[in-house]
Amino acid sequence: MSKYAFQRLCISFLLIISIVMCSVISAFAYHPVIEINSADWNIVSDDTYSAVYPNMIDSNYIPNPDFYSYSDLNGQTYYGSRLWDDDYPYVDAVAVNIPSFPDNDSDPAFGESIEYFDKVVFRIGETLYLACLYSYEKVYLNNQNYFLVNVDGYMGVVVYYEFTYPFSEWQFHSFVDYYNDSEAVDFIAGVEAHQPCEIVWSDVDVYSADMLTVLHKADDVPFEGTSYTLEYGTPISVLSGSLSFTVSSAEVSRLSFGSFAFLMNDVGFICGGDASILNYTFILSIHQNGELKGSTELLTYSYDSRIDDPITVGNNYVNSYFEVLDFNSDMSQELEFVFSYTFVSDDFHLYFPGSIQLVEFESYENDMEHDEVMGAIDEASAYLAGEISSVKTELGKEITDAASDVVSASNSNTQILSDKIDASTQTLSDKLGEVKDGITNKLTEVKDGISNKLTEVKDGISNKLTEIKNDLLEGIKSFFIPSDEVMEEIDDNWDELLSSRFGALYEVSDIITEFANKIKDTEGKKDTITLPQVKVKLVDTDFVFGGYEVKVIPEGFDLLVTTLKGIISIVCTLLFVNALRKKYDKLVGGNSV
Amino acid sequence: MIIESLMNLLLKLFSLLTSAINIPRLPEQVASFMEQALGYIQIGVQLLACYTNLEYLLVLFGIIIGIDVGIAIYHFVMWVLRKIPMLGIS
Secondary structure, three states, X not given: OOHHHHHHHHHHHHHHHHHHHHHHHHHHHOOOEOOOOHHHOOOOOHHHHHHHOOOOOOHHHOOOOOOEEEEOOOOOEEEEOOOOOOOOOEEEEEEOOOOXXXXXXXXXXXXXXXXXHHEEEEEEXXXXXXXXXXXXXXXXXXXXXXXXXXXXXXXXXXEOOOOOOOOXXXXXXXXXXXXXXXXXXXXXXXXXXXXXXXXXXXXXXOOOOOOEEEEEOXXXXXOOOEEEEEOEOOOEEEOEEEEEEEEEEEEOOOOOOOOOOOOOOOOOXXXXXXXXXXXXXXXXXXXXXXXXXXXOOOEEEEEEOOOOOOOOOHHHOEEEEEXXXXXXXXXXXXXXXXXXXXXXXXXXXXXEOOOHHHHHXXXXXXXXXXXXXXXXXXXXXXXHHHHHHHHHHHHHHHHHHHHHHHHHHHHHHHHHHHHHHHHHHHHHHHHHHHHHHHHHHHHHHHHHHHHHHHHHHHHHHHHHXXXXXXXXXXXXXXXXXXXXXHHHHHHHHHHHHHHHHHXXXXXXHHHHHHHHHHHHHHOXXXXXXXXXXXXXXXXXXXXXXXXXXXEOOOOOOHHHHHHHHHHHHHHHHHHHHHHHHHHHHHHHHOOOO | OHHHHHHHHHHHHHHHHOOOOOOOOOOHHHHHHHHHXXXXXXXXXXXXXXXXXXXXXXXXXHHHHHHHHHHHHHHHHHHHHHOOHHHOOO
């Protein structure tokens, strides 16, 4: 070895040491925290900026003085309690290293190419909490002022106040009054993976101009168990390499973040966004040695992101029952799964709170380890039983479905028959009504016809009887009283007989009658006379005189004629009286007239 | 009909009873003269009617005739009655 050999050796050693140290230093120097670019901050003033960065953390505002602080290799100071120390209620307190503000209105939780999605905001021990930054106004006014924390597949929310220190009264109270009575704002920051505490609080002291995230382990943990992240179709081992679960999704809707946020000081979420309702369904399957052993029914998870009705952890519970036949035939064949889940990106996060299934699984696994033969037998038995049960279940289901179909068909047929009967009854009723109306109308017509006919017959009979009566009366009358024609005929017969028997004697009466008729005819002629017609024949020539009327009383003698008639009437009256007197004397006195 | 039968019966009976009587009719000349005379009488009556109330005179004349006829009938009835002795009318 040369005299420089030791030196070279030392130098080499030092170089190696230096290299190792450099490597170590480099390794320690690596920190995913993104340096905050001040230009990305919405800074009101330089004073605000200087107050915020780089010394954001002020331990005076840490709620618990037992918190410790530490700094990483790049000089970042961290405050917090010891990790996983159950003696401290606060698991960790981390100053938030604010990365650049995203200039993107899209939802960072689902942005595929959003660079800030993977930014480290804070860490708990060696766990990196990734965050994306959102603005406060995004919360309130759809601007960017809060950020979401993506914690290794879990999601938490960290509210970030815009560093406009000192806050104006309006900004401060408008936010705090809305969400919290205290000056500090509490909220869930995230869920620590694989730890029984999932309630994490984050406090932000607005007066400090710093942002402080405190992960808080609550004393009263409502759900104890283990959380698992299941991706669709990818089995995940649970407690045993032989058991695994898969989740198949029928429909998954994305969680939507938008224009507002909700901040709780209790278990819950903070989410910004338009009131969105997340609905997705999935089927949870259990496998053993890669073989499907059972599946839940289609489970539906509804998530209402509306602020006034936040979804609490308890509401995320899904109670479901498996029928697992081949795990352990000696134990319950039915396992109850009570799990909760949250939703981050496209993954389900199942949370098994350590319910019955875990105990049974362990018990079963123990049995498997001690008695593989029995286990195989049990497995075979369980398999057979499962098959039988499956067949039974299938048969029962088929029978139930068939019965349901029969009942449905029967009900349908019954309804159809009922409807048809009703329709037929209605039709029959209508027809009967029509027949009844027709019969009634026809009877009325017949009655009216009969009545009219009877009236006509009655009138005819009455007329005929009257006619007969009149004819009878006429006959009876004619039987006793001859008609005028008969009387004239009798009279003519008598005239002819008397004329033929008595000749000239019978003509005297005719002459007297004719005389009387002539005198009677004279009564209408008061002032004229008809001269008799005289026929004189001279030398074979007939000359006729008279035969025309002559006016006896001239014009202007009417008064004289009237007076004369009056005198003559008086004289005749006196003569008549005298004649009566003589007749009287003759009858009474016996004198001859 | 009854009356007609009776009248016919009477006619036949009367014809049978008077079958022996056969007085001749007035000669044509006499009948013509009577006709003409009655015409003249009618003219006279017309002339008389021009200066008298003929209707009134006929009524009076009819009454006188009626009375005379009545007296004649009376005498005839009394003559018949007197012929009945048991009545004792003288």
